[in-house]
Amino acid sequence: LRELSEQDLRAHTAEVLDRARGRSVALTDAVDDEDLVKQHSKLMSPLVWDLAHIGSQEEIWLVRDVGGREPLRPDIDDLYDAFQHPRATRPSLPLLGPSEARGYVEEVRRKAFDVLERTPLSGRDVTRTAFAFGMIAQHEQQHCETMLATHQLRKGDPVLHAPAPPPAQVRDLPDEVVVPAGSFVMGTSVEPWALDNERPAHEVFVDAFAIDTTPVTGARYAEFVDDGGYADPRWWSDDGWAYRSEHGIVAPRFWRREGGRWWRTRFGVYEPVPDDEPVVHVSYHEAEAFAAWAGKRLPTEAEWEKAARYDPATGRSRRYPWGDDDPTPEHANLGQRHLRPAPVGAYPRGVSALGVHQLIGDVWEWTSSDFRPYPGFVAFPYREYSEVFFGPEYKVLRGGSFGSDPVAVRGTFRNWDLPIRRQIFAGFRCARDVHPGDAGV
Ligand code: AVJ
Ligand code: FE
DSSP states (O other), X not given: OTTOOHHHHHHHHHHHHHHHHHHHHHHHHTSOHHHHHSOSOTTSOOHHHHHHHHHHHHIIIIIIXXXXXXXXXXXGTTTTXXXXXXXXXXXXSOOOOHHHHHHHHHHHHXXXXXXXXXXXXXXXXXXXXXXXXXXXXXXXHXXXXXXXXXXXXXXSSOXXXXXXXXXXXXXXXXXXXXXXXXXXXXXOSSOTTOOGGGOSOEEEEEOOEEEESSOOBHHXXXXXXXXXXXXXXXXXXXHHHHHHHHTTOOSSTTEEEXXXXXXXXXXXXXXXXXXXXXXXXXXXXXXXXXXXXXXXXXXXXXXXXXXXXXXXXXXXXXXXXXXXXOOOTTTOOOTTSSSSOOOTTXXXXXXXXXXXXXXXXXXXXEEEEEEOOOTTOOOOSOTTTTGGGOEEEEEEEESOOTTSOGGGOOTTOXXXXXXXXXXXXXXXXXXXXXXXXXXXX
C-alpha cells in the first residue's frame, strides 16, 4: 500500500470495499427474510442488524467524517451503536427490515464511492483519510466473520457451500520450534491500515521458548477429552473450572459423541471430527486446560508474534510469516474460501522464518495475554474501537481464521474476546519455557 500511486491506492481501496460487500450480500442473501431478522443465539445479533450496522459505520466514517456530507439517516445512529444495545436486546429494537437495510447499505456505498473519487488519498491529512477507508473495509469484513459465526449457530439445512481446503502437503513436521532468547520488534508504526491497538512498533525482549509447529489438532484434542480432561480440576484455572461446571461443558462447542467417536455439525453438515484439522470452537479456558494437561502452556502474545514475524537472518520483523507480500491462497486459509480450517501441513509456503506453520488463517489462536495497550498507544480514530476493552477481562487472539478476510489480518493484528467465548473460530497452539542448556537453545 505504501508504494501505490494515488490512482492505484484508490483502485485497491474500491476493490477491497467491493469484496467486503460481495461477502455481506452473500451471507445475508443465503437465508430468507424470516431467518435474517431472527436471533439464532443470544450471543449474536440478527443478521439484519449486522448488515445495517455495517452501513451505519460507513455512513458515519466515510460519508460524514471524511466526505463532510449531510447525514442520510441520523435517526438510526443509536439503533446500530453497539454500545447502546447489547446483542441479546437487538431483536426487539425497531430495526430496519431486510429490504430497507439492503437499500440503506447500497445508498451509503454509492455516497462512499463518490467521496472516494473526490478525496485526495495522498498529501496532507492522508493518513486519516486513507486509513478511514481501510478501517471501514476491515470493519465490514469483521462483521462478515461474525455473521459467519451466526450461520454456524443457525439450525437447518446447509445454505453455504465452498470447496474443501488443500490437503496436507508436508507430514511429520517436528512437534515444536525452539526460539532462542532475544529482542524483536513487535507491532507496527508504518502499516497504513493497521488499527490503533497494533501501534506503535516497539522492541520487546522475549526469553527462550518452544512453540508448537502447528495448531493443536482435533485428534490430539480428543485425547485430552477422552482422557477425562474435562472432569479433572487439576488442569483448569478456578475461573475455567467454574465456567465448565456451570455450563456443563464436556467437549468443544458443536462436538457430539456417537458410535465411539466424535462428530460435529458444521454449517448444517454432520460429520466426524477430522483428525488432522486444527480444533476450533474452544474457549480460552479449554485451551488453557488442554495446555496444562499436555505439560505446556499457551504462548504469550509476544511469543506468538515473534514466532510469526521475526527473521533471525536479518533481525527484522516481517509483515507476515512468509515475508512482506500480501497473502495469496498459497500462503494461508483466509477469506472464507473454504468453510473449515485446513489440515496441519497444508500451507508449507506460509511457514515463518523460524519454521512455524499456519500462524495466519485456519483458526484464531488464543494467547495467554490480556488485551492491553502497547507503550505509546494513542486511541484512533475512536476510543470505542480498542481502548475501552483494555484490561484483564479480555484475552488476545492472533492470526485470523478461515473466516477472516486478508484485509483484516496481519502479523501484527490483534483480536480479543472474553475467555468464555467459543462461538468464534478459535483454536490454539501450545508453548513452553526452555532453559539455557536445553537442546536447541
Ligand atoms: C475486534 C472482533 C473484537 O467484533 O467486537 C466490530 C471488531 N469492532 N465492530 C468485534 C469490531 C467494532 C471487534 N473485534
Ligand atoms: Fe461493528
